[in-house]
Amino acid sequence: MRRLFRTALLVTALAAVALPATASASATVGVSDQQASTFTNPLFAPLKMKVARYIAPYDVATAGTEKANFEAWLKAAKAAHQTILISFEHSRDAGQYSKAPSVATYTKALKAFKKKYGSKFDVTPWNEVNVCQAKGRQEGQPSKICKSSTGAKLVAQYYSAALKVFKGRKVTAIDILDGSNVGGSVSYLRKFKKYVKGHPKYWGLHNYSDTNRGSYSRTSRLIKTIGDKKAQVWLTETGGQLRLRGVYAGGSEATAETKAATALKCMFSMPKRYKQITRLYVYQFNGAPASNDFDAGLINIDNTTRKGYAVVQKRQSATCHA
Template sequence: MRRPIRMTLLFCAVMAAAIPASASAATVGISDQQPSTFTNPLYAPLKLKVARVITPYDVLKEPAEKARLDEWIHNAKLAKQTMLISFEHSRVPSKYNKAPSVATYTKAIKAFKKKYGSKFDISPWNEVNVCQAKGRQEGQPAKICKSATGPKLVAQYYSAARSVFKGRKIVALDILDGSNVGGAVSYLRKFKKYVKGTPTYWGIHNYSDTNRGSYSRTSRLIKEIGNKRAQIWLTETGGQLKLRGKVYGEAKAAKALKCMFSMPRRYKQIKRLYIYQFNGADASNDFDAGLINPDNTLREGYTVVQKRTSATCRP
């Protein structure tokens, strides 16, 4: 049920101190592209500590993207967030569907470090196993998303990021589970053959599990990672109200968030949850997983996150 903003703020103030310390075994944060997230008065009561943003690897060459990132970083710093930068394809029309060479990628992230510093956690490439549809920028270039070529190239990006951002937490792989997790498992297995060293941090986007009330895909990916000392970060997770235009609604999204909070209790390696996303989308968008509505009223999922409410995943 929607509430007026003044009632919402009163509710948030009352509830802010009510989050039990043991409610989640993992650090909880947000993945959201909007700089206004951190200045919204509804954000602070959630007591989120980490924040993730997706940005082009060559962001410094794209003025609009750079301006947005500048504001995002500025606001996230003011909100005292530990920031995770997740690089992906260019937004330049002639390059968005092309994977950069390792040399080009390395040069670009060195320029990023020179501009912004190195006090970030880094994901070398976002959601590696999702391909771009023809004529659309969402997803990744074919050379990256295809398992025949992607794992080797992404392993090289990972090595480059480790070299450039020495001493920082570097996520080895950001991978989407998918309704059929077999493709993700295959990609991960091939990546392990090419990657140098033993990665400490791994990223999983487990929407298919949380929104289907399941643990099976997350379990298979963690098993394939194999290293019991590694940390698993759910770098995108949460409850979807709308996907590809199909509406699921607030109650189902809230249920998915409760399922999400049960994950770290079942899998002790899961140390971070990045909920995607804070801001809700307008009606014209074909995807929406926001915790608040576009008019700044609360959704059911907001209270789930604020209270860190956990429930066993069930269909």
């Protein structure tokens, strides 16, 4: 692993590296990360990312929780000249995170957000709709949303509300995880399409299961289910996982780093295979401490780069092999 600040020349050289012929030039590359420090880290600029995504509580403008972190991130992302995508999800306030807001409450919250922060954002109405919260944990979504029987209609209504509040902005119709068994995701997507109004121009997918298994099958099924060849597909969360549920990919930290880099190369091949894919949001820039269940960072917590960092910087692409 290379050390940050070996010499000033190293950082300059990193920034000047041209994209190789194998790079994926058909999609805009960005980051999904919750830390304001991402944009001021000297290792960020050499990645030449143009879009950035933040996952915010739908009530962030009025609720106390998360506001300070979001505003710090927003200021830093703007200073770094990023096109910003806000992905809304459940409240983080105690007693509220497991509840799905009514459409009226959701609309009121988005109007408050627009009044406070403006409207120059791309928007995802609800983050990763088909992932349920485990008991007592905030990760994932309230059961009323994550279950397709009740969630598909509600998420379609959130989408309509977001379109009205952020009129003229790019709004993804849905944000859905592929999953190891993509059948449930396909079912949710089909039900959502029955309720959604009009012909959405933008769709959001999280295709971790494909990239980290070296596969195209799940991404292919979801794009086929979307069915509109004129629509754009954004991989709003994608990348290479080093650690999932506390377990390192391949069984060790060193093996995990190599596997994550391979997954990122697979990710960069996606826009070549599917021309509808126009954006890639790499999750995430910063690595996580070993105590965290999940880690997909491009750098370590001590500011050393991982193998995946060079893959993203050079936009290295390789065919996915299951």
